[in-house]
Amino acid sequence: MTSYLRSWFPSFPTEIKEEQPKIEITEQADDDSGSETEREDAAPAFPSLNSAQRVKSTPTTASQRTDAELMPPPPLPSARTPSFRMMHPSSSLSVQATTKPPVKPKGRNKVALAPGHSPLDWAALKSSGVDLRGVPTLLRVTPSVLKQHRHRDDAWTAINGKVYNLTPYLPFHPGGEKELMRVAGRDGTKLFLLTHSWVNVDFMLDGSMVGFLVPEPSS
Numbered sequence: 001m002t003s004y005l006r007s008w009f010p011s012f013p014t015e016i017k018e019e020q021p022k023i024e025i026t027e028q029a030d031d032d033s034g035s036e037t038e039r040e041d042a043a044p045a046f047p048s049l050n051s052a053q054r055v056k057s058t059p060t061t062a063s064q065r066t067d068a069e070l071m072p073p074p075p076l077p078s079a080r081t082p083s084f085r086m087m088h089p090s091s092s093l094s095v096q097a098t099t100k101p102p103v104k105p106k107g108r109n110k111v112a113l114a115p116g117h118s119p120l121d122w123a124a125l126k127s128s129g130v131d132l133r134g135v136p137t138l139l140r141v142t143p144s145v146l147k148q149h150r151h152r153d154d155a156w157t158a159i160n161g162k163v164y165n166l167t168p169y170l171p172f173h174p175g176g177e178k179e180l181m182r183v184a185g186r187d188g189t190k191l192f193l194l195t196h197s198w199v200n201v202d203f204m205l206d207g208s209m210v211g212f213l214v215p216e217p218s219s
């Protein structure tokens with residue numbers, strides 16, 4: 001029996017460790033003392049007593065062990081403890097999972113711009129020195145004059161009191177030409193702000209400003 005235990009627990013009892021190189025001799029001694037039946041029933045040592053595997057797996061001191069041997073493996077994902085979010089669902093630190101798809105603001109639809117008409121291309125065109133106004137000086141534009149400029153090749157609009165020539169910007173507008181043409185020939189401030197109040201129109205269209213919107217002269 002002792003030999004059987006030793007075959008499974010080579011470090012038990014401790015003095016066996018010192019005798020490890022002579023383990024076969026010890027086993028032999030036991031066999032001699034045991035009965036015939038005992039010898040037949042004895043389970044074969046696995047791994048075998050002098051195997052490299054057994055020697056490697058029984059380091060004598062902690063410093064000889066590798067990190068992997070000293071640390072238990074991490075738990076499986078399913079066995080992990082509940083996350084902070086699960087334990088504190090009402091905490092402001094928790095990120096609430098949502099099954100709802102992101103809501104797209106109504107009426108906002110970006111179009112695919114033709115090659116060479118990205119926002120960067122517009123910025124490059126603005127700073128190229130090309131005339132985007134189509135007028136020699138800034139004008140005072142009345143609503144009736146503004147109304148005359150409502151066609152694709154000559155489209156003006158007024159935003160926040162400033163009048164812009166939309167025609168050069170049409171193919172660059174991320175919302176598409178059709179949407180932009182809705183404000184051609186009229187004051188587009190309301191629709192512009194409804195659609196994208198965050199867009200800096202002053203900056204976007206500074207190069208194509210034609211003047212200021214003024215009231216009709218009183219007769």
Ligand code: HEM
Binds near residue numbers: 109157174
């Ligand atoms: C008049 C001057 C206008 C300028 C300078 C302008 C400029 C822009 C810019 C820079 C964007 C991109 C915004 C972003 O990526 O967040 C945009 C998007 C858009 N614009 Fe305009 N826009 C103008 C007028 C209008 C008007 C009058 C409409 C008409 C309804 C309109 C409809 C849209 C739409 C639908 C988008 C797509 C928004 C999106 O889904 O991101 N825009 N516009």
